[in-house]
Amino acid sequence: MRKISYLIWSLSLLYFIVYAMSHALRGAVNQNASLAILHGGLGIIFLGGIFGFILLRLWRVFH
Numbered sequence: 223m224r225k226i227s228y229l230i231w232s233l234s235l236l237y238f239i240v241y242a243m244s245h246a247l248r249g250a251v252n253q254n255a256s257l258a259i260l261h262g263g264l265g266i267i268f269l270g271g272i273f274g275f276i277l278l279r280l281w282r283v284f285h
Contacts, residue, residue, distance in 0.1 A: 231267060
């Protein structure tokens with residue numbers, strides 16, 4: 223399960239790298255509601271993964 227979580231988070235990281243570099247993808251996300259919803263979902267996964275990583279590290283430090 224952990225490997226699947228890391229894989230999904232890595233895919234969202236890859237998506238945001240491509241999104242930051244591609245003007246065409248940014249335009250497509252701005253024009254298409256389905257892509258905007260996908261973008262939002264991947265954003266939640268990306269930020270949630272970062273937050274979870276920080277919490278995991280803090281938990282390991284204090285326990």
